[in-house]
Amino acid sequence: MMDFFEQQDSARRNTTYLIVLFAMAVVALTTVMYLPVYLVDYHITGGRFETEMVMVDGRYLALEVLDYFQWRLVGFSFLVTALVVGLGSYYKISQLGEGGSSVALELGGVEVDARSEDPLRRRLYNVVEEMSLASGVAVPLVYVLPDEVGINAFAAGYTINDAAVAVTQGALEALTRDELQAVIAHEFSHILNGDMRLNIRLIGVVHGILLISMAGRGMLEMIWRGGSRRGGKGGGGAIVFIGGVGLLLAVGGWLGVMFGRMIKSAVSRQREYLADAAAVQFTRNPAGLAGALKKIAAHQAGSGLFSPHAEEVSHMCFGRVSSRFTMTMTGWFESHPPLEERIRRWDPDYHPSQLDAIRAQLERGQARAGLAMASASATGATGGTVPGGAMMMAAARPGGPALRSGVGPGAQSHGSSGGNDWSGQSRELSYAVGAEEIVAMIGNPSPERLVYCSSLLGELPRPIMEARSDVMGATALVFALLMDEREEGRRPQIELLHAETSPAILREVRRLWEHVSALDAEFRLPLVDLLFPTLRRMTPEQYLSFREVVGGLIYADEHVTLFEFVVQKVLMHRLEVALGNPGRRTTQFAAMRAMVPELQVLLSALAIMGHDHTSEARGAFDAGRAALPPAFAGELVFQEGAVNLQQVGAVLDRFSQASLQIKRHVINAAAFCVLGDGRVRLEEVEMLRAVCDVLDLPLPPLVPQATRRV
Numbered sequence: 001m002m003d004f005f006e007q008q009d010s011a012r013r014n015t016t017y018l019i020v021l022f023a024m025a026v027v028a029l030t031t032v033m034y035l036p037v038y039l040v041d042y043h044i045t046g047g048r049f050e051t052e053m054v055m056v057d058g059r060y061l062a063l064e065v066l067d068y069f070q071w072r073l074v075g076f077s078f079l080v081t082a083l084v085v086g087l088g089s090y091y092k093i094s095q096l097g098e099g100g101s102s103v104a105l106e107l108g109g110v111e112v113d114a115r116s117e118d119p120l121r122r123r124l125y126n127v128v129e130e131m132s133l134a135s136g137v138a139v140p141l142v143y144v145l146p147d148e149v150g151i152n153a154f155a156a157g158y159t160i161n162d163a164a165v166a167v168t169q170g171a172l173e174a175l176t177r178d179e180l181q182a183v184i185a186h187e188f189s190h191i192l193n194g195d196m197r198l199n200i201r202l203i204g205v206v207h208g209i210l211l212i213s214m215a216g217r218g219m220l221e222m223i224w225r226g227g228s229r230r231g232g233k234g235g236g237g238a239i240v241f242i243g244g245v246g247l248l249l250a251v252g253g254w255l256g257v258m259f260g261r262m263i264k265s266a267v268s269r270q271r272e273y274l275a276d277a278a279a280v281q282f283t284r285n286p287a288g289l290a291g292a293l294k295k296i297a298a299h300q301a302g303s304g305l306f307s308p309h310a311e312e313v314s315h316m317c318f319g320r321v322s323s324r325f326t327m328t329m330t331g332w333f334e335s336h337p338p339l340e341e342r343i344r345r346w347d348p349d350y351h352p353s354q355l356d357a358i359r360a361q362l363e364r365g366q367a368r369a370g371l372a373m374a375s376a377s378a379t380g381a382t383g384g385t386v387p388g389g390a391m392m393m394a395a396a397r398p399g400g401p402a403l404r405s406g407v408g409p410g411a412q413s414h415g416s417s418g419g420n421d422w423s424g425q426s427r428e429l430s431y432a433v434g435a436e437e438i439v440a441m442i443g444n445p446s447p448e449r450l451v452y453c454s455s456l457l458g459e460l461p462r463p464i465m466e467a468r469s470d471v472m473g474a475t476a477l478v479f480a481l482l483m484d485e486r487e488e489g490r491r492p493q494i495e496l497l498h499a500e501t502s503p504a505i506l507r508e509v510r511r512l513w514e515h516v517s518a519l520d521a522e523f524r525l526p527l528v529d530l531l532f533p534t535l536r537r538m539t540p541e542q543y544l545s546f547r548e549v550v551g552g553l554i555y556a557d558e559h560v561t562l563f564e565f566v567v568q569k570v571l572m573h574r575l576e577v578a579l580g581n582p583g584r585r586t587t588q589f590a591a592m593r594a595m596v597p598e599l600q601v602l603l604s605a606l607a608i609m610g611h612d613h614t615s616e617a618r619g620a621f622d623a624g625r626a627a628l629p630p631a632f633a634g635e636l637v638f639q640e641g642a643v644n645l646q647q648v649g650a651v652l653d654r655f656s657q658a659s660l661q662i663k664r665h666v667i668n669a670a671a672f673c674v675l676g677d678g679r680v681r682l683e684e685v686e687m688l689r690a691v692c693d694v695l696d697l698p699l700p701p702l703v704p705q706a707t708r709r710v
Contacts, residue, residue, distance in 0.1 A: 038073055128142050136689075149169065163191050175295065176288075202268075286346040319339070478546075483516075528570060621673060624669040
């Protein structure tokens with residue numbers, strides 16, 4: 001099992017490594033750039049000469065010698081190179097500031113959602129949804145590259161909340177569902193391991209280096225066209241000079257391209273091996289990954305991309321984007337391990353002779369044989385199951401079908417001071433996972449959770465699944481989830497919607513409320529997850545209005561339930577990042593001692609909300625405190641009756657700016673506080689999930705084994 005925190009640290013170390021390589025590239029390019037800079041200086045000034053005394057026939061003669069090496073030109077070369085590469089890199093990274101969608105669009109991607117009439121695209125979207133829910137990651141935007149016939153895919157973005165996954169048309173048509181699932185699992189590993197931000201930075205660095213070559217080629221093209229128009233008359237010296245400078249820049253830029261490829265190779269090769277291993281761990285189906293890799297080896301186009309931007313994203317793709325000839329010529333600079341090595345890791349009996357049968361299968365189009373099943377399942381709620389899912393689903397969800405029990409959407413229980421609803425009738429759940437396993441689960445989804453989430457998706461009513469794909473429907477579903485169970489509680493909420501939204505949205509909320517109110521409480525948070533990619537399509541104005549209405553619905557009756565708090569924190573945290581406001585999430589706290597007051601509030605709140613008696617709450621608090629390093633645990637004091645959800649929200653915002661090591665301690669302590677006594681309410685699990693979400697720690701869903709009323 002991979003350690004999420006270790007992989008994040010590894011990605012950060014690779015970022016430092018990238019900075020070092022970037023500096024080396026600038027120094028190397030400065031050396032190459034010196035000659036064209038010297039030629040320009042010589043052309044303008046006539047060169048700099050030094051006087052040297054030389055003895056000839058017993059007499060000293062003063063000779064004027066051309067000074068080829070000048071420190072001022074070295075400094076100027078370095079400055080120009082650093083500015084061109086640095087500003088070019090910054091521009092490219094800023095250009096991709098919208099997250100993964102900007103990368104997909106640059107390569108000609110077309111967004112896909114559940115409304116697609118193409119069964120292959122619906123199958124892709126369903127696989128991505130299942131993977132997202134099972135891994136605890138916000139559902140990314142999904143794209144298809146319709147003009148790419150090779151088999152490839154990539155994930156891009158700065159964070160897990162602005163990610164996008166793109167798949168080529170060739171992959172959709174050639175891969176079975178199991179193989180497609182393995183490819184998507186590979187890409188989700190990059191999302192979970194922190195590779196995406198590093199990949200965006202790599203794109204920027206390589207683009208900056210390429211600018212020098214582009215400048216040289218531009219000068220050569222200018223000379224070529226200008227010379228053709230002049231017919232070769234006059235200006236020959238200037239043409240030769242500019243052409244020489246352009247040629248030197250182009251050659252220097254070509255060396256820069258090689259250096260850029262070397263950087264990508266040094267950073268990303270090992271990450272590809274890790275992503276393959278994570279994909280097999282996630283799906284527990286090595287044949288799926290091996291099958292996808294074999295089809296790349298057999299496919300006429302391989303995993304190649306024809307986009308002019310293919311080289312920029314080569315390091316983030318599932319397979320190599322270069323032609324087979326280029327792969328042979330530049331194997332040392334490839335960003336991916338050799339394809340045959342990747343296949344043999346998961347199929348030791350592999351022999352290249354197997355490719356003939358696969359090639360024939362691809363030519364006959366037999367990979368689409370399962371299309372009818374994909375089409376039938378995609379028109380349903382979920383779009384299929386994972387291998388063995390049909391046999392495992394009954395055991396995966398002990399609660400049975402999606403019939404409402406316990407506290408429903410927005411349900412109100414008896415209130416407490418501070419306007420919070422801390423307790424009331426709920427369900428007590430039993431989980432096979434222990435508190436000590438929570439930290440290890442982060443960033444490590446499992447096949448069992450994939451089956452569980454596939455089951456959840458399969459039981460959601462069709463009207464809900466259809467409404468999730470457009471902004472108005474997704475907005476109305478969020479509002480419906482927040483509606484009070486009691487008629488007197490819904491009355492002020494309906495009045496608010498009437499005043500602040502359109503009649504169409506109000507009608508949609510009323511229609512969807514009938515379906516949402518019948519859902520089991522276990523479906524609430526997964527439904528919120530499903531709505532996220534659609535809500536990302538809101539305009540800034542729509543988002544501001546949506547945020548105000550959500551807040552108004554929550555506070556309409558002057559009480560806030562735990563579920564309402566969780567929905568608000570999870571959604572607004574994600575949307576702030578996805579819609580371009582991630583500034584507050586920079587690391588500002590690296591010392592654990594500075595966060596002791598906040599940790600005291602959080603553990604007290606978790607202990608209180610999960611227990612009806614003070615003695616039990618104090619025991620849960622002590623369990624969480626004991627999981628902390630001894631140097632800090634003694635400073636925490638249980639705050640009985642002095643904590644409210646507003647404080648908890650402020651505390652979580654501060655924890656989101658803490659270092660990764662502090663976050664690890666926080667989640668470990670929170671897990672022992674919630675799960676330490678083996679008695680867990682659904683609201684506690686949702687709250688633990690909210691804590692992880694705000695801290696950007698992808699916690700896979702906890703699968704309940706049994707429930708009982710409390």
